[in-house]
Amino acid sequence: MSQGIVEEFLSLKAETDADLLMMQCGDFYELFADDAETVADELDLTISQKSSHGSSYPMAGVPLSELTPYLTALVERGYRVAVADQFDAEDGSKYREITRLASPGTLVETTDDDAQYLAAVVEGKSGEYGLAFADITTGRFLVTAVDGADAASAELYRFAPTELLPGPEVRTDDPLLSRLQERLDATHTLRPSDEFGPGRARHRVRERFGESTLESIGLDHDSPAVQAAGAILAYVDDTGLGVSAAMSRLQHYRPDDHLDLDATTQRNLELVETMQGGSEGALFDTIDATVSSPGRRLLREWITRPRRDQELLARRHDAVESLASAALAREALRDCLDDAYDLERLASRAASGSADAGDLLAVKQTLAVLPALEDAIDDTPLATSPLPDVLAKPDRAAAADLREELDAAIRDDPPKTVTQGGIFREGYDEELDELIERHEELERFLDTLADREKREHGLSHVTVDRNKTDGYYIQVGKSVADQVPEHYREVKTLKNSKRFVTDELEEKEREIMRVEEARGELEYELFEELRERVAARAELLQDAGRAIAEVDALASLADHAARNDWTRPELTDGDALHVEAGRHPVVETTTEFVPNDLHLDRDRRFLIVTGPNMSGKSTYMRQAALITLLAQAGSFVPARSAEVGLVDGIYTRVGALDELAQGRSTFMVEMQELSNILHSATEDSLVILDEVGRGTATYDGISIAWAATEYLHNEVRAKTLFATHYHELTTLADHLEGVANVHVAVDGEPGEGNDVTFLRTVRDGPTDRSYGIHVADLAGVPGPVVDRAGDVLDRLREEKAIEARGSGGDGETKQAVFDLSSGSFAGATSAGQPSGGAADTTPETVGDGGGVEGEAVDPEAADVLEELDGTDVAEISPIELMQRVEEWQSRLDE
Ligand code: ADP
Ligand code: MG
Numbered sequence: 001m002s003q004g005i006v007e008e009f010l011s012l013k014a015e016t017d018a019d020l021l022m023m024q025c026g027d028f029y030e031l032f033a034d035d036a037e038t039v040a041d042e043l044d045l046t047i048s049q050k051s052s053h054g055s056s057y058p059m060a061g062v063p064l065s066e067l068t069p070y071l072t073a074l075v076e077r078g079y080r081v082a083v084a085d086q087f088d089a090e091d092g093s094k095y096r097e098i099t100r101l102a103s104p105g106t107l108v109e110t111t112d113d114d115a116q117y118l119a120a121v122v123e124g125k126s127g128e129y130g131l132a133f134a135d136i137t138t139g140r141f142l143v144t145a146v147d148g149a150d151a152a153s154a155e156l157y158r159f160a161p162t163e164l165l166p167g168p169e170v171r172t173d174d175p176l177l178s179r180l181q182e183r184l185d186a187t188h189t190l191r192p193s194d195e196f197g198p199g200r201a202r203h204r205v206r207e208r209f210g211e212s213t214l215e216s217i218g219l220d221h222d223s224p225a226v227q228a229a230g231a232i233l234a235y236v237d238d239t240g241l242g243v244s245a246a247m248s249r250l251q252h253y254r255p256d257d258h259l260d261l262d263a264t265t266q267r268n269l270e271l272v273e274t275m276q277g278g279s280e281g282a283l284f285d286t287i288d289a290t291v292s293s294p295g296r297r298l299l300r301e302w303i304t305r306p307r308r309d310q311e312l313l314a315r316r317h318d319a320v321e322s323l324a325s326a327a328l329a330r331e332a333l334r335d336c337l338d339d340a341y342d343l344e345r346l347a348s349r350a351a352s353g354s355a356d357a358g359d360l361l362a363v364k365q366t367l368a369v370l371p372a373l374e375d376a377i378d379d380t381p382l383a384t385s386p387l388p389d390v391l392a393k394p395d396r397a398a399a400a401d402l403r404e405e406l407d408a409a410i411r412d413d414p415p416k417t418v419t420q421g422g423i424f425r426e427g428y429d430e431e432l433d434e435l436i437e438r439h440e441e442l443e444r445f446l447d448t449l450a451d452r453e454k455r456e457h458g459l460s461h462v463t464v465d466r467n468k469t470d471g472y473y474i475q476v477g478k479s480v481a482d483q484v485p486e487h488y489r490e491v492k493t494l495k496n497s498k499r500f501v502t503d504e505l506e507e508k509e510r511e512i513m514r515v516e517e518a519r520g521e522l523e524y525e526l527f528e529e530l531r532e533r534v535a536a537r538a539e540l541l542q543d544a545g546r547a548i549a550e551v552d553a554l555a556s557l558a559d560h561a562a563r564n565d566w567t568r569p570e571l572t573d574g575d576a577l578h579v580e581a582g583r584h585p586v587v588e589t590t591t592e593f594v595p596n597d598l599h600l601d602r603d604r605r606f607l608i609v610t611g612p613n614m615s616g617k618s619t620y621m622r623q624a625a626l627i628t629l630l631a632q633a634g635s636f637v638p639a640r641s642a643e644v645g646l647v648d649g650i651y652t653r654v655g656a657l658d659e660l661a662q663g664r665s666t667f668m669v670e671m672q673e674l675s676n677i678l679h680s681a682t683e684d685s686l687v688i689l690d691e692v693g694r695g696t697a698t699y700d701g702i703s704i705a706w707a708a709t710e711y712l713h714n715e716v717r718a719k720t721l722f723a724t725h726y727h728e729l730t731t732l733a734d735h736l737e738g739v740a741n742v743h744v745a746v747d748g749e750p751g752e753g754n755d756v757t758f759l760r761t762v763r764d765g766p767t768d769r770s771y772g773i774h775v776a777d778l779a780g781v782p783g784p785v786v787d788r789a790g791d792v793l794d795r796l797r798e799e800k801a802i803e804a805r806g807s808g809g810d811g812e813t814k815q816a817v818f819d820l821s822s823g824s825f826a827g828a829t830s831a832g833q834p835s836g837g838a839a840d841t842t843p844e845t846v847g848d849g850g851g852v853e854g855e856a857v858d859p860e861a862a863d864v865l866e867e868l869d870g871t872d873v874a875e876i877s878p879i880e881l882m883q884r885v886e887e888w889q890s891r892l893d894e
Contacts, residue, residue: 006032006052008096016098017190018082020074022067023096025086029070030061042077043070068109075107078187100240104187105163108241108352110137113293113342114300117159118235119186120228121152122167122196130167130224132232133159138297138344139246139351139542141232143225146255149176150262150676153183155255157263158304160272161186165231167224168193183263191235198222201230208233209250217252225252246351246538259306259632260649260680264673268652268688269625270586271303283626286586287635289559291337294344294545295552302553306632308646310571315386316554316634321568322385323558324636329380330555330562336372337552339365343545350535357414357423357527360534363541364406367399369548390550394543402537409530421516421523429526435519442512446472449505457485461497464505472509473499554634561636564588569631569642576601577628577686577719581640584623585630588638594760595640598624600719604740606712608730609723610767611744613877616760617723618654620744621688624721625650628686647719651677652688674708683717690723702726713738725875730766743767782892785861789868864888 005025009032013021020038022029031039032050036058040047050059062070067083074081080103084096105118115135122130124145129152132143146152153176156164164186170176171190181188194200205213205226214221229250236244267275272284279285284303290296307313323330341362349355350363370391377387408428415422426433450464453474461477470491476484481498488500534541560566581595598620600607609617627637631644653673674692681687692705705726712720713736722729733739743766745759868888873881 004052005030006050006057009033012082012084012096012098016082016101017080018101018103019079020081021084021098022062022071022081023084023086024064025061027064028061029064029067029083030059032057032059036060038079039070039074042079043073071102072107072109072111075102075104076111078104080104080187080189098240101238103163103189103239105134105161105189106136106236106239106241108137108348108354113296115140115159115297117161118163118165118232119156119159119161120165120167120196120231120235121156121170122224122227122231123169123173124222124224124227128224130226130228131155132225132228133161134232134236134247136236136244136247137348138294138342138545139248139348139538140251140344141229141247141249142251142253143219143229144253144255145223145225149173149179150680151255151260152176153179154260154262154266156180157183157266158261160184163187163189165189165191165235167196167227167231179263183267189235191231195234196227196231198227200234201227204230204233205250208244208247213250217250219252241352241354245535246348248538248542256648257307257309259308259629259647260651260685261304261306261629262651262673262676262680265625265650265652266304268654269622269629269650271629272300281586283586286589287557287560287630289556290552291334291556292340292342292549292552294340294342294549295337295556298546298549299553299556302633302635303629306629307634308632308648310573310646313571313632313634313646316557317568317571317636319386319390319554320558320561320634320636322382322387323555324562326381327562329376329382330558332376332380333373333382333551334555334559336369336376337548337555339372340369340548340552341366343367343541343548347535347538347541347545350531350541351538353528353531355531355534356416357410358416360406360531361410361412361414363534364403364410366548367403367406367544370394370396370399370544373548373551387551387554390547390554394547395540398537398540399544402534402540405533406530409526421519423523423527429522432519432522432526435515435522439512439515439519442508442515445508446512450474457483459483466509470499471501472505472512473501474505475499557635564638566636566638567641569627569637569639569644571631572643572645574601574645575605575684575719576643576645577624578641578643579624579627579637579639580642582623582627582642583638584619585626585638587619587623596620596623596760596762598762600624600721601645603738605717606709606720606722606736606739608709608733608739608741608766609721609743609762610725610727610730610741612746612758612767612873613875615744615746615758616762617744618690620762621690621721621723622652625652625686625688646684647686648682648684649680650686650688651681651718652690653677653692654690671704674704678708678711678716681712681716681718685716685718687712687716687718687720689720691725692722702728705729706732709739710736725872727766733766740764741766782889785865785868785888785892788865792869860891860894864891 009021009023009030012023013035020031020035022031024030036047039045040058040060045060045062047058047060049056051057071081071083080101082098083100083102085099086094086096089095105116107116110116116137117133117135119134120130120132124130127148128145129147129149130143130145131152132141134141144155146155161184164180164184166177166180166188177188180186202214202221214226219225233244233247236247261269261271267273270282272282273279274281284300287303288296288299290299323333343363343366346355346359346363346366349359374388374391377383377385377391409424411423411425424432426436446464450462453459453464454462459476459480461480463475464472465475466472473491474488475497476499478496478498484500487502489502490498490500492499577598577600579596579598582598583593583595587593594616609621611617623638627639627642628644628647629650630637631642632646637644653670670692674689677687677689689708692708705722705724706729709722709729709732712718717738730741733741742762742764745761745763746767867884871881871884876884
């Protein structure tokens with residue numbers, strides 16, 4: 001390699017904004033300097049040194065044939081990689097040019113079955129955001145515009161793009177950017193600002209999809225969605241693969257078509273990923289029984305983008321119902337689906353020119369799945385389901401034509417390469433047939449030549465063969481080499497034989513070379529034409545692929561429903577959510593689950609859920625959200641029966657304390673998200689609040705929880721489930737008409753031994769708050785302490801001021817008052833003067849001053865009492881509680 005290679009590499013590298021450059025040098029793609037180090041680290045390549053102009057550079061390389069796997073591995077790790085190919089200059093020297101840019105959002109060779117979205121987000125006027133999502137591996141291209149940064153990040157989270165193009169304004173919007181960086185596992189790629197410009201973007205979109213596209217998909221000319229779409233088109237074109245050809249349709253969707261699910265809710269509900277980050281144990285993983293990757297992608301889309309359209313959902317439910325009850329027909333359908341390949345991806349491969357003959361054969365086979373599915377449906381109970389309509393959606397006549405065309409063209413066992421012939425059937429092309437015939441004739445001539453020569457010239461030991469250097473030759477054994485006829489010309493002498501040629505052989509050789517070349521060229525030409533014709537029908541293939549995916553997704557829902565005894569939800573446009581014997585769809589697969597009822601409607605729209613730690617409050621509430629979500633994804637639900645009033649959105653928030661344990665959240669974030677819920681939820685929404693307010697000191701927290709409850713109940717009027725350890729909130733049920741209490745029942749009577757059993761049954765009414773005192777009693781806390789605790793509790797319940805007891809001395813008695821109307825505590829002295837509001841002290845303070853009431857308590861006992869009072873039984877585990885009680889006992893014994 002010449003001296004200038006490293007310089008050439010570095011100057012090409014300076015031309016691109018890619019993270020890495022792979023540059024062809026002969027039979028290798030090489031990387032130098034920092035790039036070499038990075039790749040060596042990531043992919044375990046060996047580093048060597050390359051010296052250039054007196055300096056030495058690290059160098060790493062991969063053989064040409066290994067480019068794809070290495071490129072794919074690097075891109076899947078999040079790198080953007082430029083590829084420079086080597087060309088011959090006129091003067092015979094070599095030069096290199098960047099021919100391709102591969103990035104996480106534009107990789108056609110992906111090894112992953114999941115959707116691979118490239119997203120762009122643009123901020124428009126007055127807080128509107130334009131979003132575009134393109135999956136170049138399937139040709140899906142969606143745009144929308146949403147209000148506000150929260151809605152934008154919620155949509156982005158739903159699509160989980162692998163690469164994001166933030167628009168110029170978004171790049172300087174630090175809060176949004178950092179939120180996206182934190183939540184999405186996407187490479188951020190900064191493109192030139194002018195590619196996001198409205199005029200330029202509009203032009204690109206029209207150029208690509210036609211002058212009247214925007215009108216026909218109902219998109220405003222100046223919508224930022226157009227800017228996002230334009231930026232994506234510009235980027236995809238820049239990658240140097242013709243893949244944008246498969247992006248044959250621009251689809252505009254309105255956020256209103258789908259259930260609002262903010263990013264936090266999607267995460268809290270563990271739709272496709274658990275809080276820990278894995279997919280195992282998430283809803284999607286639990287219910288996914290699809291047999292094909294397009295089916296899997298579609299089902300995932302249904303789960304992350306539930307709908308609000310009652311008619312559409314009823315059709316899905318109809319289909320799932322028929323499929324669930326017709327087990328045999330369902331299995332027959334799923335068997336047919338086994339033969340289906342990924343048509344959407346095949347269409348993209350055809351468009352980018354990377355499809356080989358085997359891929360076109362796969363297209364043919366998959367198109368045959370449509371009529372096979374139809375046959376499997378005929379004469380079964382499925383014939384009256386919506387499935388025949390699903391299969392009728394793609395243009396079936398066109399599909400049959402394409403299938404026949406491919407069938408007539410491609411042999412059943414085509415070769416992997418597309419340049420060496422052997423692809424096409426006889427009769428496909430006359431000229432090709434002639435060439436093949438001539439080729440075979442010549443081959444036959446050469447095959448039989450040795451025999452003929454033996455016979456004609458009385459020679460033994462004759463073979464005819466060809467190699468690279470000598471071409472065709474007649475090889476004769478040494479013993480008879482001197483008997484060859486005159487017209488044999490010797491070309492080589494070997495140890496045991498001699499090689500000869502003749503004029504005739506040379507002429508045939510020239511001809512066979514000519515025919516071979518012509519045949520190869522013609523086949524390749526014919527193949528490219530055929531591939532282009534397939535690419536031109538990308539829309540048909542996408543429609544057909546989609547129909548097959550839909551059958552797969554529906555059958556998967558039915559399969560899971562049948563196996564797990566799920567039931568068809570009754571969807572209404574009312575406000576009610578009535579669930580009989582509901583279960584949590586994920587927990588029920590691993591646990592002996594205790595089913596629970598749930599009743600929410602306009603008059604009972606706000607449930608305060610109480611119960612001790614680990615009793616099942618969070619599970620109960622998530623179950624309500626997931627049943628609603630599944631119903632609106634078109635699925636059956638885990639319940640004996642369910643009436644689900646369609647909701648426009650689901651909002652959940654888990655208190656910061658619970659999340660803090662996982663090192664995820666802060667109280668500030670908790671409040672921001674609460675604020676988002678209070679702003680975004682409507683009376684048609686479902687809101688789940690789990691221990692909100694817990695992340696701060698008691699008085700603050702309870703005040704926030706109180707006020708949020710009032711606001712949600714009075715102003716937003718959303719259906720709400722609120723689990724709280726602030727028992728005080730349960731009194732709200734007496735004051736607000738739509739608020740009711742439920743609690744998770746606990747079994748554990750004093751005197752029955754130490755067993756406290758969580759029944760996990762949800763019952764009406766607040767939890768029995770003396771639960772903690774029972775535990776204290778069970779554990780042997782001295783009688784006076786238990787009695788006094790009961791006394792304090794009664795006072796609290798009656799919302800009376802509590803006088804703290806002291807012993808000896810002359811300290812004043814302190815009072816704490818819980819004021820229901822304001823929802824806060826006020827401290828008061830015995831003189832009745834307020835001593836200031838939200839202090840971080842416990843409601844009832846034990847002074848160490850003079851005792852006035854009841855029997856005197858010694859200082860140690862007073863301390864214990866104070867600690868007992870300050871102990872929140874809902875906040876600590878039973879074990880810890882036992883330990884504390886034990887400690888108190890030993891202190892009291894002294
Ligand atoms: P809480 O929110 O009240 O602290 P969780 O909802 O986190 O309680 O549930 C605690 C444990 O109990 C979890 O492991 C959960 O799987 C299990 N669990 C909850 N509800 C049920 C139920 N109805 N049947 C069986 N197990 C349940
Ligand atoms: Mg909980």
